[in-house]
Amino acid sequence: MIEYLEQTVFITVFLFFGFLIYRRCKTIYRNILLGKKEYNSFNSKNEKMKNVLLLALGQKKMFKKIIPAILHLLIYIGFILINIEVLEIIIDGVFGTHRVFASIFNGSYHYIISFFEFLALLVIISCVFFLTRRNILKIDRFQKVELFGWPNLDANIILIAEIILMVAILTMNAADLSLQNINSTNYTKTGLFMFSNYLTPLLSDYGESKLIFIERSAWWIHIIGIFSFALYVTYSKHLHIFLAFPNTYYSNNDPLGKMKEMPEITSEINLMLGLSNSDEAKGSVINRFGAKDINDLSWKNLLDAYSCTECGRCTEECPANLTGKILSPRKIMMDTRDRAEEYGKILDQNGNPEIKNFLLDSYITREEINACTSCNACTEACPININPLEIILELRRYVALEESKAPNEWNMMFQNIETNFSPWKFPIEDRFKWNKENE
Template identity: 50%
Template sequence: MQYLGQVLFLLLLVAGFGFFIKNIKKLIRNIKLGRDINRSDNPKERWRNMIRVALGQSKMVKRPIPAILHIFVYAGFVIINIEMLEIIVDGLFGTHRAFKFLGGTYDVLIGIFEILAFLVIFGVVVFWIRRNIIKLKRFNQPEMEGWAKRDANNIIYIESVLMCFFLIMNAADYYLQTQNYGHYVQAGSFPISGFIAPLFEGMNNETVAFVDRFAWWAHIIGVMFFMNYLYYSKHLHIFLAFPNTYFANLKPQGEFNNLESVKNEVKLMMDPNADPFAAPAEAQGEPEKFGAQDVMDLNWVQLLNAYSCTECGRCTSSCPQNTTGKKLSPRKIMMSTRDRLEDVSKILDANGGKFVDDGKTLLNDYITAEELWACNTCNACVEECPIDISPLSIIMDMRRFLVMEQSAAPIELNNMMQNIENNGAPWQYNQMDRLNWKDEN
């Protein structure tokens, strides 16, 4: 029985990290379903972009109040979990505050952790009020009903509970230190939990020690649960914001990329020695698609974007089309892409890694043509995203499929393209009249 706690702790770590690694492998597999794209160019600029945007959160500060609150939660939650190193050592070896040998440095660290824990609680409470009491418009769009809303609140509740357990654990520990009880020697500084400790006055030391152990176990179990919950949550961006900003598009936002499939077709047409009936070699018997109909037609960076989206709604709140009542919501584009990707993932899991057609596609079943054609390609959503996600790239690839594969462009666009073909200009007039403007006063 002496080592029962250590054995249980080891089993908890193995189960927690084992399930986490399993989900990470599934995540990587799903992202790799996308088409290949080269984002290995200009590594120095990519590192700078990642440090500036993901670590430095440079785009968050455009909205100062949520930026400050987010820094409280982000920095606090990350830095506090440094103490997980000590918890792991204590859990595996049966020690208590194993890093207390650091002396004054340890006191400073614990004090910082406590202040940050309080700021985390403050931040998430304000976030909860903004979502559920004030009900800010960008958090109450149609796509945020159901699971999306519950998930956002779940994160707030989990983070609050974890920080509370951390402070209760420290408060009980601090109280027992003052009582010179057992192995609770003087270690640490407790600027926040020191105000909680007097609540234990009148309890016997054994009860307070039980509270300490309960809070300690609850904290580590909560961290393991939260770590594995992330895969199913919008908070996956905690990990993915860094690779997402590293692999972001560094070209000017207005630059339109050429489709490789179109270039291959043009090369084939211009090659006098080519067989006009031969399919491109890379198509392996199947003609290449122009644009994207399903998630497998998107590139892997776009799929990474979908998993990285934190559903903050800054893109949608900045979208002029959404503001004027159009159906388009850039956030919904990303959420729908992730939903489809997860449905495809379930099909792969159920069929030994092989995709079996379920009769659905990203286009029409998850994202409608009305949404796609509502976009005016202004790039406001891309500019506003705190981690460089590009809903516009997905919109444009799906539009390409509609136009080039299904000839399903809106009548206004079809008229324009017909005029260009017939008249050499978007307007409907005779080519003989093209230079009439020079005779006008």
């Protein structure tokens, strides 16, 4: 029985994390689908795949900033490839084997592991670089008010966790090599690993049992670390590592200047003009015009919010934010996600989410949405095509259409258009006067 203890513990831990992650994913999926079911992308399948390949996989838009792009790419490649080793660890954990791939890849195994170690080293360097940029160099976009508190801590936790995971791999490998050197029974010769080899002198004072303890500890830290990280990611801003793919897939290649259509208003107008009868219009039940809360937004807006990793490239380019207005497109996305989380939690407790808080006013203020110039700098800047502008404009629609509470000057502009067909108060009679004037 005792010989199966480690395997039993491993399988239990594996299933436990698997269950927690599954449950959390289900909640996120449910929350995203709180958004309206409407579809907003008419891209062909090819265009969709092209977006995924270029933006998510290829990280094309990241390369507008070359240094972070390279560091980000290293972490990304590192994590994907090192996951092959995680597969080995899981197989070993379940079946009680040790370095099962060593016998499969035989002579080339140590090259593969050496390559992984090389990547691990690059990941560590990149993470240290990112921590420095964030906390010591204090890059502007990481010093904005919306990041104070939890978001900043969240970012640092992720970077430090990545470093710990990589250090654990290197320690595990170094201990393994040391054990191989003293011909410990379960540690079959694999050949040298390129980087952890240099760490073995640090372990030279330890005897076999201590080395096994270190090797096993590092193994467990690494794998539990990976499981915890996977679970943590679902609660953090780091979800973009998965959601960047569906988010770019479902993003829209229409010209950025085109606003979302409102067929519900068209049918109202047709009804009023007698172009359709009320039976036709009844087909769609409209809750509200525009958006007051997250369930008035589309599911894609909510997927955007869950995909946002708070990098702040949008806010950095936003003309309103640049000139000291409180609008920050990143905050729009963070607020939308926070409200979706809150909304979901209240639903889970069988409560009514629309009593106390709403996205508008409780999270996003009118001053913020009024400050937007709709210039699309934020949407252009986002590496994974998140669209904060659409949310801002949907909120404006609610304010103007449901509450008639647009800023006074806008109401005057509306009035001018209604009476003079021009946003300025000039008489219709004068519209063609320029033709009679001299140059």
